[in-house]
Amino acid sequence: MSDQPLLPLQAFAQRLAEMPEQVYLTQPHPGGRLETLTWRQVDDQVRRAAAWLNSLALPQGSRIAIISKNCAHWLIADLAIWMAGHVSVPLYPNLTADSVRQVLEHAEVQLAFVGKLDAWPSMAPGVPEGVTTVALPLCPEGAFDRTWQDLQSTPPFTGVAPCQAEHLATLIYTSGTTGTPKGVMHNFANFAFTGTHAVALFDVNPADRVLSYLPLSHVAERVFVELASLYSGQQVFFAESLETFLSDLQRARPTVFFGVPRIWTKFQMGVFDKLPARKLNVLLSVPLLGGVLKRKILAGLGLDSVRYAVSGAAPLPEPLQQWYAKLGLNVIEAYGMTENCGYSHIGRPESLQQGWIGPANPGVTVRISELGEVQVHSGATMLGYYKDPERTAETLTEDGYLRTGDKGEQNAQGWLRLTGRIKDIFKTSKGKYVAPAPIENRLAAHERLEQVCVAGDNLPSALGLCVLSDSGREQARSEEGRKSLAQSLEQLLHATNAQLDKHEQLHALVVVGDAWAVENGFLTPTLKIKRNVVEEAYRKHFEHWMAQPHKVQWHMP
Structure with a gap:
């Protein structure tokens, strides 16, 4: 591989030269209309938008925001910002007005592209005066300084x-x-390193298809969709909405698919709603019928063409990975952070090792510190945090390694396993330390649990806070169903505690009735649980729950 890989815009130019009339982006519109854009059409729109940006005579390197859900013009706007010599600042599409203002002011944003959004009226007050707004084609209702047509x-x-x-x-x-x-802060060299290596790792090519649905403002989707498409020529399909997600997925029939663990759990829960787990297991074990059923399930999910299925952003529970393997889909885990373009470790479908993520990616060196922290170094490592040298110095070592904050270990083959977060580890009132993540992974294997958070800071022992899946909630509505569910959860607790040291064992499982969602602040935009928010929401009940003898408790209507 060349020491100087193509920069993103150079890779874009190469794709354009090789396949100008091939469809690059497929965008669904309300009402069922599909818009397709070839590489040549994308290039024309990018160049017109870049020319308009140049006409503003902004200083080179000006920060320009993209505030939008995933759509074709998110990518087009990003390419235009780069072509005009500026810096893109993507914002999550569900931020509060205060958070919008915080980012735009901190980044000193000059202009913002505003696209597909559900809550623009509540976000718009966060745009500071003096920031020019440009409406992308799928923009919300509102007053904007310019439209895409103007550009x-x-x-x-x-x-x-x-x-x-x-x-x-x-x-x-x-x-x-x-x-x-x-x-x-990532420069073009970071993106060139990541895009080139990631595409080469799995031979992604122009015949591949990907569905873009996780936020492009997050590094994982930025690499998996945007950079991978520039460096491979893969076709990008976009999801229209949550309601149409399954049909969007079936339309795209992706050959590469990335999901966070909650997405993989949602798929599984959807299958279980139609075919209970025990019955499914029996049917899958029947020769011939099992093979037909596997193909039917994957086709129903739109995943029957997937050759690389990847999970990231949080640990994937082993039983969930094993369940997909039974269907003939090897879901591999990827590990990385925003600070290294999400490029660090990934599993290999042909040699999965249960409980281990995978080896370091090509070009990545890794070490485990004396405290057990995973530290990595590669050409994908960030320059630092913008206008924050203090936190940059805390995160990057003097010799350029990224302190991940994750505890981990490596086996003899160099495969990595995470054992918890250094900062997430809490101390019980007995002075013992507990790492919650491995315990949560064991509990998450239950088919009726959708989310789990282990809390126990300053408690005599930890508690497992649980959110039921839709089918779990349905079961809990009847007295008989709740009783059966409680018995099942008590067995889960007993089996989990049997695998833990005494100081790690849970006092009880508490089933809470709240939904933990992005909208109510319990989850990050990438669907990770905000542990501090969960703990704060229920802290006032901890003492009461600890005083109860019941191993399964209910905090729901």
Whole structure:
């Protein structure tokens, strides 16, 4: 591999030269209309938008925001920002007005592209005065300074983009499970390293298809969809909405698919709603019938063409991985952070090792510190946090390694396993330390549990807080169903505690009636549980729950 891989816009130019009339982006519109854009059409729109940006005579490297859910023009706007020599600042599409203002002011954003959004009226007050707003084609109702049509009436840019490898490409503000967002700085060299290596690792090519549905403002989707498409030529399909997600997935029939553990759990729960787990297991064990059923289930999910299925952003419970393997789909785990473009470790479908993520990716070196922290180094490592040298120094070692904050270990083959978060580890009132993540993974194997959070800071022993799946809630509505569910959960607790040291064992499982969602602040935009929010929401009940002898308790209507 060349020491100097193509920069993203150079890779885009190469795709354009090789396949100008091949469809690149497929965008669904309300009412069922499908818009397809070839590489040539995308290039024309990018160049017109870049020319318009150039007409503003902004200083090179100005920060320009993209506030939108995933859509074709998210990618087009990003490419135009780069072609004009500026820095893109993506925002999550469900932020509060205060969070919008915090990011835009911190990044000193000059202009914002506003696209597909559900809650723009509540977000708009966060846009500071003086920030020009440009409405993308799928924009919400509202007043904007310019429209995409205005930009497209500009003659296309015909020069060479001024961006260089060392130039800042983007500021990615981490969603964060605690604290205020940090602006992670990545230059074009970081993106070139990541895109080139990631595509080569699994031979992603122009015949591949991907569905874009997780936030493009998050590094995982940015790499898996945007960079991978630029460096491989894969076709990108977009999801229209949550309601149409399954039909969007069936339309795309992706060959590569990335999901967070909650998505993989949701798929499984959907199958169980139609065919209970025990019955499914029996049917899958029947020769011939089992094979037909596997194919039917995967086709129903739109996953029958997937050759690489990837899970990331949080640990994937082993039983869930094993369940998909029974269907003939090897879901591999990827490990990475915003701070290293999500490029660190990934499993290999042909040699899965249960409980282990995988080896370090090509070009990545890894070490385990004396405290057990995983530290990594590669060409994907960030430059630092924008305007925050203190936190940069806390996160990057003097010799350039990224402190991940994750505890982990490596086996003889160099495969990595995470054993918890250094900061998530809490101390019980007995002075013993507990790592919640491995316990949560064991509990999450239950088919009626959708989310689990182990809490126990300053308690005599830990509690497992649980949110039921839709089918679990349905079962809990009747007295008989709740009793059966309680027995099942008590067996789960007993089996889990039997595998734990005494100081790690849970006092009880508490089933809570609240939904933990992005909208109510319990989850990050990438569906990770905000542990501090969960603990704060239920802390006033901890003492009462600890005083009860019941091993399964209910905190729901």
